[in-house]
Amino acid sequence: METQNLTDYSRIAQAIDYIKINFKKQPALDDVAEKVHLSPFHFQRMFKDWAGVSPKKFLQYLSVEYAKNILKDKQSTLFDAAFETGLSGTSRLHDLFMNIEGMTPGEYKNGGEQLSINYSFAESPFGNLIVASTAKGICYMAFADDEQTAFNHLQQQFPNAQYHQVVDMMQQNALYIFTRDWSQLNQIKLHLKGTPFQLKVWETLLKIPVGNLSTYSAIAQSIDNLGASRAVGSAVGANPVAFLIPCHRIIRSTGEFGQYHWGSTRKAAMIGWEAAQINPEI
Known part of the structure; x- marks a missing residue:
């Protein structure tokens, strides 16, 4: 795995923290990208490379409702x-x-x-x-x-x-x-x-x-x-x-x-x- 992955994960972790804290507000892609100091385009691409899905889709998997189901x-x-x-x-x-x-x-x-x-x-x-x-x-x-x-x-x-x-x-x-x-x-x-x-x-x-x-x-x-x-x-x-x-x-x-x-x-x-x-x- 490339060294880039480690930097990516630290940003992914920041994004997940932000999404969890602001879950009820359903933060927009632009807001999350700004939080991790990336453009929305680069954040979306980095996240999908890491997870295989978009941040919006990933957000569904972190919900209590998804886990209960x-x-x-x-x-x-x-x-x-x-x-x-x-x-x-x-x-x-x-x-x-x-x-x-x-x-x-x-x-x-x-x-x-x-x-x-x-x-x-x-x-x-x-x-x-x-x-x-x-x-x-x-x-x-x-x-x-x-x-x-x-x-x-x-x-x-x-x-x-x-x-x-x-x-x-x-x-x-x-x-x-x-x-x-x-x-x-x-x-x-x-x-x-x-x-x-x-x-x-x-x-x-x-x-x-x-x-x-x-x-x-x-x-x-x-x-x-x-x-x-x-x-x-x-x-x-x-x-x-x-x-x-x-x-x-x-x-x-x-x-x-x-x-x-x-x-x-x-x-x-x-x-x-x-x-x-x-x-x-x-």
């Missing part, structure tokens, strides 16, 4: 949906592309001293990332607004591991998930430290298709534990691989997007961007 639509539930499995379809299930292997206690004991971890920094449609891998798979992915802080957070996960700033094939393959064409994407292997309950929740999140949304209570129901909504919320918040396990697709039952570890604006950007992938403008 997704939650109500029986075709969108985890239990009733007939999922498309064609390789070219971006609505194909995340879990067809993901394989989670839980770390053994021996692998992460003593601060992960047995682990050798490669890490690198990359760009995405939602800002800079740090992505890290063991010999078995991706163990960490997080948004890296500051590289040193991001690396420090990685080290906190496995303080005694050996770290190497190296780009490997597993990392490169994982980054293909940010493209609109998944035909180049091989199965992404995840090698994650988590409790059995956390791993079960993360595996369930993978069943939410691109462009769909779910709630904490629906996830609890799907793992046959109706009283576990709060525990589900904690497991969602502990997701160690941003975007790969799509915790951004979990919203409140009211249709409000709610908070997100990497910021509510980034969550809105992800939800809108994914909705645009399955509802492109012709």
Whole structure:
């Protein structure tokens, strides 16, 4: 991805913030463009290049009404949906592309001293990332607004591991998930430290298709534990691989997007961007 994407995302984030704050006024394209210091023409073109749809269309995906309709639509539930499995379809299930292997206690004991971890920094449609891998798979992915802080957070996960700033094939393959064409994407292997309950929740999140949304209570129901909504919320918040396990697709039952570890604006950007992938403008 080109360096331009990072600058574009910072402007996209500004625009989304402005649109959210002034939602009731339905701001015009000229107003939003002025806010991000671009001409209406350049803003419209930049936004469509980023999202695949116009700002006006994107705005629809950020509404509470749109989210409520997704939650109500029986075709969108985890239990009733007939999922498309064609390789070219971006609505194909995340879990067809993901394989989670839980770390053994021996692998992460003593601060992960047995682990050798490669890490690198990359760009995405939602800002800079740090992505890290063991010999078995991706163990960490997080948004890296500051590289040193991001690396420090990685080290906190496995303080005694050996770290190497190296780009490997597993990392490169994982980054293909940010493209609109998944035909180049091989199965992404995840090698994650988590409790059995956390791993079960993360595996369930993978069943939410691109462009769909779910709630904490629906996830609890799907793992046959109706009283576990709060525990589900904690497991969602502990997701160690941003975007790969799509915790951004979990919203409140009211249709409000709610908070997100990497910021509510980034969550809105992800939800809108994914909705645009399955509802492109012709």
